Every structure is written in C-alpha cells, then in structure tokens.
Amino acid sequence: MKELIDLIDKKLDEYMPVNYPEDIFKAMKYTLMLPGKRLRPVMCIETARLLGADIDKVLPAACAIEMLHVQSLIHDDLPCMDNDDFRRGKPSNHKVFGEANAVLAGDALLTFAPQLIIEKSKGLSAEQVLRVIHEYTKFAGAYGLIAGQVVDIESEGGKLVKSPEETLDFIHLNKTAVLFRLAVRIGAIIANAQENVIDEFDNFAKKFGLAFQIYDDIMDEISSFEELGKTAGKDKNSGKLTYVSLYGLEEAENKFRCLIKECYDIIDKYKSDIFKEILDKLSQRIGSK
Amino acid sequence: MKELIDLIDKKLDEYMPVNYPEDIFKAMKYTLMLPGKRLRPVMCIETARLLGADIDKVLPAACAIEMLHVQSLIHDDLPCMDNDDFRRGKPSNHKVFGEANAVLAGDALLTFAPQLIIEKSKGLSAEQVLRVIHEYTKFAGAYGLIAGQVVDIESEGGKLVKSPEETLDFIHLNKTAVLFRLAVRIGAIIANAQENVIDEFDNFAKKFGLAFQIYDDIMDEISSFEELGKTAGKDKNSGKLTYVSLYGLEEAENKFRCLIKECYDIIDKYKSDIFKEILDKLSQRIGSK
DSSP: OHHHHHOOOOOHHHHHHOSSSHHHOOOHHHHHHOOOOOOOHHHHHHHHHHOOOOHHHHHHHHHHHHHHHHHHHHTSSSSSTTTOOOOOOEOOHHHHHOOOOOHHHHHHHHHHHHHHHHHOOSSHHHHHHHHHHHHHHHSTTTTTTTHHHHHHHHHTOOOSSOHHHHHHHHHHHIIIIIHHHHHHHHHHHTTTOOOOHHHHHHHHHHHHHHHHHHHHHHHHHHOOEEEEEEESSSHHHOOOOOOOHOOHHHHHHHHHHHHEEEEEEHGGOOOOOOHHHHHHHHHHHHHHH | OOHHHHHHHHHHHHHOOOOOOHHHHHHHHHHHHSSOHHHHHHHHHHHHHHHHHHHHHHHHHHHHHHHHHOOOOOOOHTTTTTTEEEEEEEEEEEHHHHHHHHHHHEEEEEHHHHHHHHHOOOSOOOOHHHHHHHHHHHHTTTTHHHHHHHHHHHHTOOOOOOHHHHHHHHHIIIIHHHHHHHHHHHHHHTTOOOOHHHHHHHHHHHHHHHHHHHHHHHHHHHHOOOHHHHHHSSSHEEEEEEOOOOOHHHHHHHHHHHHHHHHHHHHHHGHHHHHHHHHHHHHHHHOOO
C-alpha cells in the first residue's frame, strides 16, 4: 500500500500546479500535500483495478476525490465551523493563509477537482467522464457531504429535526461514508462495471464509512493530541452527538466490530490485499485497546 | 427583457428545491431568489438564441451560471472577506443563516450548478455537456473567478505582485468579466457555434465585463445605499484599488464609454434587442451623471 500512497502523493503534487496568484495555489496545495493515509484515492484505484481498469484511467479521478476531501477539511477547520487550529499534525489552512484564502482555497479545490477529471482522464468515453462528474457533484454537495456537515453543526447546537439515532446515522452516512462511497463508485464506473457490482462496492463503502466514523468517535474519546494529529477530546468537551456519546464506548466498539466483519464478508471474494490491509489496520487498533 | 428575467426567476425557483436538511437549501435559495438583474443568464440565453439554439437547451446552464454568481456573492460578503451585511438590499446570507451555513451554502451552490447542467440539459450531446462543465470549472476556479478575488484581497492589503495597472486589469477581468465570458461562451457552445464565433462573443463579454466593473467602481464612489442596495463608499473608505482610485473619475468614465462603444460595434450585426437594451441601460446611467 505504501507504494500506492507514494504514487498518489506524486500525482497530487504533479496535478496541483502553483500559478499566479501564488497565494491561492499554495493554500490549495498546502493542505493537499500534508501527509495523509490517502484512503479515498487508494480505495478508488483498488476498486478500479479489481474490476479490470488500468491505473492510468483512474488516477486523475482518484486524486480529485482527495482534493474534494481536503476541501471539506479546510472549510471544516474554519473558525465559524469546527474552529480547529491543527490538521494532520500541522497548523490548519486558515492559520497559515488566513481565513479568506482558506475559504477561497476550498472553493477552488471544489472546482479544480472536476476540471482535473475532465482534463487528465485517459481512455474514458465522454459518457463515462460525465457520469463520474455527475456522481462527484451529487456526493459533494447539498445531497451528500454538505448535508452531513450541516446536520452535524445543527446537532451541536441542539437542533434535531429527526431522532438522535436517525440524526447520527444521517451525519455519519453523509459526512463520512459519502466520500468512500464516491471513491469506490467512481472506481467501478471507470472500470465499466455492471450496476449490481457498483452497488456491491457502494454497500461495502457505506459500512466501511460508518465503521471509520465510529472509530474516529472512539479515538476522539480515548486518544491524545499526538496520536490524533489534531485537538483531542473536542467531541466530548462540546457535548457533540457521536456513537460514543449516544450508545456508550462498549456499544460503539461492538457496532464497529460488526461493521468491519460485514466489510470483510463483502470484499472477501475479490482477494484484495489492499482492502484487507485497510480493514486489518483499522480493526487491529480498536481490538488492541 | 422583463419576460426573460421572469422566466429565469421561475426556473431558478423550480430548479432549486428545498429538501432535508432545510437550513442549507433555504440558505442556498435565499440569496439566489433575491431580485436581481440576472444579467449573466440573460446574456447566456440571448447568445444561444442569436446563434440558433432553442431556449430549453440553454435554461439549465444559464441558471447554473447565476448560481455560481450567487455563490461568489455569498462568500464575498463573509466577515473574513468583504464583510458586507447587505446584498441586493437585504441582509447578506451569513447575517440570516450564520457564517457556517453561508460558507456551506456557497460550497453547495458550487457543486449544485454543474449537477443541474448534467441533470436538466435537454438535447445536448455528452461532449457538449462535458465542454460546458469544463468551461464552468475553468472560469469558476483558481484560473478565473477565485484568482480575481484573491488578487483583489491582496491588493487591499497593499500586496501587489504586478504593477497597479496590471493588477487592476487582472482583478476586473477575473473577478467580473469572467462570468460574463462564461455566460456567452456556454450559450455559444450550446448553440454549436464555430470557435471564431465563440471568441467573438467572448471578446464582447470581456469588454462588457470591464465596463460593468468600472461602472460599479464609479457608482460606489458617487451613490447612496438606497441606489446601490449595499453599503456605499466602501471602496473609497478602504483605499481599495479601483479604476476611479487609480485613474480618477473622469478617466474612468471615458474608459467606460470607450468600452461600451466597442461592445455596440461587436454586437451590432446580430441585431439583438436584449444586448442593445443591456448596453443602453448601463451607458445611460453614466451618461446622465
């Protein structure tokens, strides 16, 4: 997996130029190039590979998903949102470039990502590229990622339109699972997969995303700043709605293990070392606590 | 033109739903539905009509450009940017929905606009839709609108990488002219126009955009809040780089008249009542001062 992450880092660097005005490109590139697990592009590329697509076909779209993810991190960290001064162990974007540039860097990544897909994707039909962009717009916007973020903010303010359980599901599905779903869906679409195969990977990503978010909730509860690379205990201190706050630590760990088991079951037949490694790593850390 | 604006308003209302979570959709819709001149969609539709395209083909793309424009207004008005409490005579988005929702409403419009083009455009080939989206991503992002905004903010802080004249040109071209260019380019592309015709309309829009911004600079200098619908005299008070501050009021008016004349010359052969009306209205107001 290390090799794949290195390739993604190299491509992100290559795809993200620094032009005039430098401040905006540097701000975009700063958070993008902070070392990360690159889980979403890895899962996008691996899905495409498992379904028979050449890696060159999928690299631009995979990197575009990381750009979308980074955009959401930059805006999430803003003082008017989560107000987090650190990201991936470094000062967050607005601490380095100022709030105005951080807002604009996020905006710019949001439009640069589909631009990259259109300009750099090789060997795809216009219909395929268009479907990829369509998925991108649906999952990135008010029907996906942003919906999750809005309900998250509302719930922090104590405003719940639905029950706490439904609200939490909605947040986790839309704020976290949505980009994993987008990643595998795009990978499968680029590999020209059948609809039922796209759905199968989508289902995997949905469960993985929920497990990933519960893991995050658990870690926020029990970790230090050093382990997390960002301010720890924020959820607990802000009285935030999380799996841990709603169901307790033990039940959260049970739910997590159950979802990971379902993920293994779905992906088993594809004999993917990469997906196995991702699931192993995530589950071992909870297991060892 | 009134009929066309009414149609655009009706379509914007129809295209922009209010789903769960309502706060984000309402925030998106609030600024979008404030009464405006709808100049960009009008120019997009009129260009397509002059070049032979049916109005149904172009309406979604035209409305998408208005959404992009509104997105930039919402983010521009944020406290960390221009910090403007009013827009189109009403409280700006963050004053009504809070800063977090205003940031997210802008983000959501930025992805909803191309989603709308993909989902609602009728009778276009996949290649055409893809080209429209490509133009959208290029002009909306760090190579267009956002570049203009960044250099504008930098220049306010006294940071000039290029000469004041070059900097001002860059800001006006990218912050203002860029969406008029996008509007007519997309209209022409949807009408399947030849490249030289696309360039001709692009050239018109560039000149119109510059004239429009100089008009805005002049109005900021000489108008009241009631005339402007937003806080007046902000540019002057903040020592902002504008045509008026750089060249003086008389030279700005001369430049404005010169650009408007060139616009008439380019568009004359198309015998467009709509474009004539737009140019007449803009130039009469400066003429009468």
